[in-house]
Amino acid sequence: MPAMSLAGAMRPADPPGADSQVNRDLLRVMEGISPGYLLLLAATVLSVVAAGGVWIWQVYLGLGVGGYAHPIFWGVYIVTFVFWVGIAHAGTLISAILYLFRAKWRNAINRSAEAMTVFAVLTAAQFLGIHVGRIWKSYFILPYPNQRGLWVNFRSPLEWDTFAISTYATISIVFFFIGLLPDIAIARDRARGLRKLLYTALALGWQGTARQWKSHSRAVLHLSGLATPLVLSVHSVVSWDFAMSIVPGWHATIFAPYFVAGAIFSGFAMVLTVMIPVRRIYGLEAYITDYHFENMTRFLLLTSWIVGYAYGFEYFVAWYSGVEAEQTAFWLRAFGPYWFSTWTMVFCNVIAPQLFWFKRLRTHVPTIFVVSTLINIGMWFERYVIIITSLGREYDPAVWGIYTPTWAELTIFAGSFGFFAMLFLLFMKLFPVIAISEVKELVIHERAHSGEAH
């Protein structure tokens, strides 16, 4: 009974062995606070404070502090919103879908991916508030019985968005927390003082009994089932923010799969960008191995081809439709004033990932880091291209326009990375970045199999 031995292994006074080695390795990440860590944390907090200050200033003065120029009504905020929603995809995909497919290699990365999902959704959700003109009235978008006799418009994609994002956030947080439970219990058993109190509360009385494990794996299974359609639905709904409009360049049926693929693409890239330094700094090479990198980069290559296909297909449809406004919008996308964004997008998202055709590069960590960072940049630009260039070149050429973000928007944009990084840094010190229980399960599993083989 592996569950029994695991439960035993989790007791503090356990004899030394493989399990406790895992414990020590993984929990070490949570211990001690280096000056480098503090510096990084301070930088992220500072950027969040700066962005918060700019945001208050923006609420006070008005959205005009941004670079919006008629007719471009959506800018960096929506671009960044879509970007973070995309990032939020990897976590659930890795945890839920790969769980259902029994892709064991996910175990090394699922915890951090789930955390990223939660943090990315929280970051993204803020941009909805930052973007709207009257944040103080934004609760109007929630359908609840009220004395004002107001109701919401269920036909609006923005209304769908509200539901999609809030549902996704709820499920992600629950999923994340349930997966974390056994590990919190391990941490609880080793912690002292305040931390002990915190973990005791959060562990919800986890003892690692067979009954608890049974319920836990049931819960994970069911939540995976529940979360799987969400992976597809959230970004589909976000894509409909665009696809349901009549804006040339937005109005396309391919948007839902295109956005989902893009989201998975960017989400995986972000997991790699974040985990490579963490692995290096905390010496987790034994847990995140070439095996993982190879699988992840293959996934990147696949999704890169999907988004590349979508880019090409958009142009094909524009040409094939015979609609002049559509053709003009796409021509200007590639060769107009925003050519830089478009070609950055193509280079980062379609050309750079082709390096992963080579097995050596699939496991060459510096290459993976560079390419995954490029993909993150490219995916931000993808949204920039879709949103800004399309809005700037609509049906009435008299009111075409040009948009340049202002420093206010860029500060808030930078603050979103600060916010995300800040949460991740805090997470690293509070919870195990790799799911201890699942790794152990794997270790035991492998040990058992190797025993059988000989």
Added chain:
Amino acid sequence: MPELHRRNFLKLAGASAGATAAAGCSDHVEKLIPYVVQPEEITPGNPVIYASTCTECSVGCGLHVKTREGRPIKLEGNPQHPINAGRLCARAQASIERSFSPDRFHGPMQRDPASGALRPIGWDEALSQVAEALGRNPARAHLLGGDPGDSASRLLDRFAEATGLGGRTIYQPFSSEVLLAASERVFGVRSEPLFNIEAADLVLDFGAEMLDTGPSPVEHQRQWAAARDIAAKPGGGARLVYAGARLSLTASSSDEWLPIRPGSEGMLALALARVAIESGAGGALGLGLLNGPLAAAGVPAAAKSCGIPAADITRLGRALAQAGAAVALPPGAAVTSRRAIDANAAVLLLNQVIGAIGTRVQIPVPERSARSRASFQSLLELVQSMQEGRVDLLLVHDSNPAYSLPKALGFESALSRVGMLVCFASAANETTALADLVLPTPAPLEAWGDVRPRPGLRGLVQPTLRPLHNTRHLGDALLGIGRALGEQAQAQLPGGDFLAWLKQQWSGADWRAALQRGGIYESPRPAALRFDGSNIAAIEPDLTGSGNLTLLAFPHSLLGDGSGAALPLLQEIPDPITAVAWESWAEISLSTAERLGVELGDVLRVTTSAGSVELAAFPRGGIRDDVIAIPTGQGHSQGHFASKAGQGLAGTPRGVNVVDLLPPLVDHGSGGFAWLIENAEVARTGRHRRLPLAQWSDNKRGRQLGEAVTLGALAAGAKADGADGHGDHGAKANGHGGHGDGHGAVHEIREPYNPADDAADAQYRDTFHERGEAVAKESPYRWGMTVDLDRCTGCSACIAACYVENNIPRVGEDESRLVRQMAWLRIDRWVGEGEATLETGRVHPARSRERLGQVDIRNSPMMCQQCGAAPCEPVCPVIATYHNEEGLNAMVYNRCIGTRYCANNCPYKVRRFNYFDHQLTKWPEPMELALNPDVTVRGQGVMEKCTFCVQRIQSARQNAAARGENIADGEVQTACQQTCPANAIHFGNLRDENSEVSQQADSPRGYHALHVLNTRPAVTYLAKVRRGEVKS
């Protein structure tokens, strides 16, 4: 502590709630105070309308001032007035801002010798100071100013006489001196000719800019539109030919544009007269002229000097001879050269030859008016005597000489030798900045007055607003000075105040009736003319300066001579031709721009013998290669909006004053200021400036936006079934083939109003309706609009009216640079059909598609189309925009949370977003007093747009309900429709098939903008008719 009882608790709770509420109140508590004694004519909530007269320019249009609770909120035209017939231009619409300008003086001001700043002073002290200075030596005192109005001007004369004043000089930047002198030379009568376009079938505009800044633009726009009414005149009606160096607003509305060299108007007129006589016009008189003044006027010479093909002159000359009713308008201010009198006389001669004098051109018996006495020559003499120290006291009224006179004249240095400068002015300007004493006058809406714009016509100006500040009418101030001078002067001055003097001037008329009608409107009596063609010869003007581009300083359509620059609305409305707002620009041709290596917005240095300025280049196709054109009106260093003071840059001029580039030279025959005088040297500075530009491209790429149809196609389509109705319009681009129903030329891009759509709309609407409640009853209305592009000149009066009516904020220069203007109504200006070019890499707006000598300009006013299937409605998550049962696409500002999705999804881009709290934070006091109380003031973060002046519909609904009827056709007029001088806009109920708008929408020229998107707009555009060039 006593026990807390229920009652005590309630008291405490109540008190603390009250305290909290009180603490939450703002410091500034405004109270609604009911009238103690209700004025008889005022019913709170109902407007009271007073007849008055506009004093913005010399035309003198009749006004209806709409007031609410004692406050003017909107100016509309007086329908009874013979000049404007109920319509107004943009400048008149905006002039309401003058009363509420932050630049106004709150009381008399005196310059503090120590600090050099103005400080308040009492009226009595101020008047006695002037009287003292005047009394010392009246002969060394001088009056200088523009036209203060008829009776005021008479009082000024009386004052000058009574006090023994050294002299009075009348000066107007754009005066009619040259035309008056020409009229005297040709007809022996010094009288300003009146032109009637309505009766004409061929109109030649020699740079008069008759639809724009010409002699009577509102009147001429109306007449021009009526003369070309395609419904009444299937042949297309009158043709307009424009001769001038740039494709101006008038040229844009013409059928043929002769891009002649500036200054060659006289040669062209004489050559045309010659050809016309040779083709049979003019009779015996003409034959006499051929041997006389026209002997030297050859077509080849004229063609060479004008820079156009001789064949065009011959063709037009013949057409003039064949036309039944041709008329020619003399050159305007921009082309007033040192030989302007010859050009003006030549055009009058041409009118004589083609038989226009006495019919289309009336020369009335002149009346003595301030305008007719304006003289630049006498101003030169005044400055001369100032320089020589012969003027001790200068009294300046109704003008701004420190701004409007050329720097090279040295007015400012001459002022330093004048003992005391007294300014009668309502608001701060460049001259009051130099004044020793400022005696503030009331704004036009606060004062009594009258005008005599043309013989037979007298307009009354009556106050509609209690003076906001401690001001006195110019007349009252002068009478006060007279009283302070002592008994001798007082005896010669009229007793009482200015109003008494005014009534005395009107003693022959029924005062009450005149007050109600706005004045006395009689036809002018024609003068006895003695034609003398002997002294007419057109000579090419010689220009000074060494540059290779002729400097064309043309009057700005909106700012005029610069008096409009203080009004933020006129600054904010983009120039109708270039779409530039808040800035100066220099128009050069595309090839000149290429030669200089400049693009749109690159800063040029323009140098003449008189000075040098730096301003942004505006390369365009519609200007001659040898010309650089700069508009007047900008370059003020004073004023909240006129200068950059409102942007925190006090003293920094906004744009440049083109007058600074001109030497103070005059027309040789009349003494009028010569605007066309200099060749300019143009060089690039290497700097770039992003212009506040309201339009990106004039290439409509064949999309269904500003459609046009040729006369031939229109006639063919209307005649027979199955005729080829495709014409050369843009239907090809939308992929619709011919339907073969042959119902008119632009039929395939039109989807006529169909009552069945209303059912679909109702269903669509129901999905929005709160929790599925069905709409109770079907509405009898479906509001709709038509815009006739064949009538629209692009003058922008509708935009100004819309701003004032709907409390639309003015956003200022910096915001305009990001095209964040809030205009609910804009005018897209298209050049031809355009083509779907694939431009690359341009960050700047697209290159001008105008071509020299070609006119195919389509002005397309664009407002909310109130779509039946509106793309903006389904995307709003909070139902802040929805479809009402009358077909309006309504806005609920209070619901809007500012997601801006609606604006993204609007293909017409007519939605505007409040990026800032424009009205409350940016409007300096007391501008908010002009707000229309019927329209919500929108705050920061909400979307807004046109709703067909829904407040006017509501008001009409109440009136109709009181009668127990439905709203009658014509009972609701939108602000844009009401003011349109060309009557291009119609509004009404599409459900009523007899309504005017239904009839209009039924026109074979009707089309819906961007029809392919199936938005089912309530606005039907009527395609412009291309009449082609004039045939002989």
